[in-house]
């Protein structure tokens with residue numbers, strides 16, 4: 443598979459008058475899993491936000507699936523951005539959050555029980571997210587992202603809060619997504635999770 447699905451050319455981003463990324467280039471093909479690494483503040487989340495159409499570059503070009511990314515429903519039908527914790531519905535259970543994602547998307551990738559099992563939430567399916575542990579909430583956020591159909595995952599530190607065993611499972615989940623033709627771009631501090639991926643390291647000057 444060699445279809446290029448992300449192209450970044452000479453990307454420069456400024457935030458609050460400070461240059462975060464400068465002259466950054468990237469090409470990603472369908473089915474690739476790319477890790478963006480680097481120190482705190484290097485600009486990993488900022489790059490993901492540019493790919494998600496949530497941050498306007500000061501200069502340069504970004505295309506995702508052949509077009510500049512835009513924060514619009516047609517774009518989000520193809521792309522999942524898992525970053526900060528989603529806004530939970532405190533009156534809905536874990537199971538109902540997954541049901542909700544399945545209900546608003548045609549052709550869900552996983553049924554609810556499979557998702558609960560895969561993300562090790564079966565025993566916590568009837569509680570509301572605010573009563574989960576940090577790692578359990580992260581597993582639910584990932585489950586909600588993976589349950590719906592997509593062609594690309596933009597993942598900001600997906601490992602946060604997860605124990606080592608579940609990180610191994612997550613690696614398998616992401617490999618399966620890529621093998622099926624999906625594309626992953628992941629900001630991470632986890633060498634092990636990134637080990638088999640194409641790794642790019644941002645320096646502090648971007």
Ligand SMILES: Nc1ncnc2c1ncn2[C@@H]1O[C@H](COP(=O)(O)OP(=O)(O)OP(=O)(O)O)[C@@H](O)[C@H]1O
Pocket residue numbers: 457458462480481482483484485486487488489629
């Ligand atoms: N809204 C903002 N206004 C001004 N500066 C910002 C803003 N958001 C982020 N920054 C700065 O931009 C830089 C890059 O932030 P970013 O979150 O992209 O880094 P990161 O590589 O993802 O870091 P981490 O590893 O800590 O998650 C940081 O120095 C941060 O302080």
